[in-house]
Amino acid sequence: LTDRLAGFSAGGDDYLPKPFHLTELAARLRAALKRSGSVPTATTGDVVLDPVGHSLTVRGTEISLTPTEFRLLAALIAASGDIVRRRELIRAGWPEGAQVSDNTLDQYLTRLRRKLRDSGSELTLTTARGIGHRLS
Template identity: 70%
Template sequence: VAPVIFLTARHQITDRLSGFAAGGDDYLLKPFHLAELGARLKALLKRAAPATALSAGDLVLDAADHSVSTPGARIALSPTEFRLLATLSAADGTIVRRRDLVRAAWPEGAQVSDNTLDQYLSRLRRKLRQAGSDLTIGTARGIGHRLS
């Protein structure tokens, strides 16, 4: 959802309240200085920016720099490992089907064998253990995997 700022000459309080009730995020009265408009737009966009950090248990995943950390360590992951872990984290403990993990972690049309996915999940499990994370990647046989 894009932020909305009203730029108007309507000065009455009822007009301003109507603007906010209609979903406006800010209301700027004319005449205004362009510098003020720029500052307000910058503030609105900053607040509207999607969060780049996702947390799951003791892990913090930062999508902006593809980093993963626990309270005691930073975990180095490949881009594919990061995408797998982010997909499992976003599922919030529910099972993610294997085909959905493949779609999330590899480019469209990539031929990924079951063994390849298993190897990546095995490496992720090892890296989480080595970092001392409380989280584990569980397997639901024949269905998929979950982070718990």
């Protein structure tokens, strides 16, 4: 109780004691962002990427993504149609210092491309040979 009261006195507006479930943490974050009026979603075409809920929605249907697929798609959406170099995608998708082969990146991009296509999205993941990839 003392720690909670100290947290509120320091300016906090919520407290989550340990141990906690990540789903509860995500729900509290979404609620706090809604209260603030700024839920940070990335929208491109018919795709909505929600970093708080860690979800992808295409035309109102939620699409399941692995955490790495989510990070790669977030980097591609953030580029607003510009080419994202392969090295940048690897930095976005994996922790610093991770040894990631080009083949591994290609496999993840293939799965992302398939999920976008199968969902009926108007967006396509294209390859700029020798340079990188982009959403168009």
